[in-house]
Amino acid sequence: MISADQSPLLVAAFAAYLASTLFYLLHLALRRPLLWRGAFFLVVTAFALQSVCLAERWFEAGYLPVTNLFATQFFFSWALAATYLYFEIRYRIHAAGLFVILLNLLLLTSALPRDPVIPPLIPALDTPLFTLHIFFSFVGYAFFAMAFSLAALYLLQRRIGTDLLPPLPLLRQLNEEAIFLGFCLFTLCLIFGSIWAYVAWGYYFSWNIKGVWSFLVWIFYAGMCHAKFVRRWQGTGYAWLSVAGFGVVLFTYLGIGLLLSSNHPLN
Structure with a gap:
């Protein structure tokens, strides 16, 4: 269950990652280049939405908000997506991205039900x-x-x-x-x-x-x-x-x- 307090941007990013997973699965079954291109576009879209969400939280907090379980899972997910994009853009690994995006979905699935509140930073x-x-x-x-x-x-x-x-x-x-x-x-x-x-x-x-x-x-x-x-x-x-x-x-x-x-x- 997704917390009602979650940013619509983060929920949209999760939906895009989920859709990209479905496109990768269809690519494995049908072997159509258009499908992995669609999957890659969805990953880029999800990463962009997640980056805007991270920037908003960083601006609101005044510091990099990675101080509780939700925040660390969110940032870990963002970093994993960035890492995947590096390898995809450089090496064109295509269907190999499915496994990485599944890991990303596990991180976000665990994070979304949690409280996204940003705690005050200790000195x-x-x-x-x-x-x-x-x-x-x-x-x-x-x-x-x-x-x-x-x-x-x-x-x-x-x-x-x-x-x-x-x-x-x-x-x-x-x-x-x-x-x-x-x-x-x-x-x-x-x-x-x-x-x-x-x-x-x-x-x-x-x-x-x-x-x-x-x-x-x-x-x-x-x-x-x-x-x-x-x-x-x-x-x-x-x-x-x-x-x-x-x-x-x-x-x-x-x-x-x-x-x-x-x-x-x-x-």
Whole structure:
């Protein structure tokens, strides 16, 4: 059920993402180029609507509003759509976009029933370092989610070998690129987060559970950037690592914020 307080722009964006999913499914069944073009147009439309909604919330709050569960899911969805558009425009992955848009729909389906209220910002967060930390964190997460999607498609393509999906070498290349870009962005997230922590609390790193697991995410993906050069981890092994890595990301993002006590709660 969609909350009555949700922005009509966000509801319209959700409808456009849903319609794009249907167009992608029809493309898989009928193999008509016009259908994937329609799906892509709908994704661009949905992303534009979501971007306007984000700009409105940012202007209203006076800061990047990513401080509760609704806001993080909304921003994660926006970042994932932007990541997908990057790969679609650059590589023309077409039907491979279906899996990514389904992930996006899951995020928005979970977010829409929640209260979209923008809470006041506590003084410790009122700094550009907070904005940079959050921005690079979720865009990095989005690239890791994209890598997970590409890895799942790689494993599927390896099993069924269809011409509807990109060839295995391209899927492998895109997966490795998504991991590398996500790692670079997440590294910036940790750098700005450390500087922010020092300014706010006088230390660069603390042993709170969120900080520890964020460092574990960084270590895991640093290892993946190396693993692509190790023969036994190339191809299928790398795809399974991408799937496992996204599980670690989800626990760091949702598991800790919702189930455990930390300095990054999701209310």
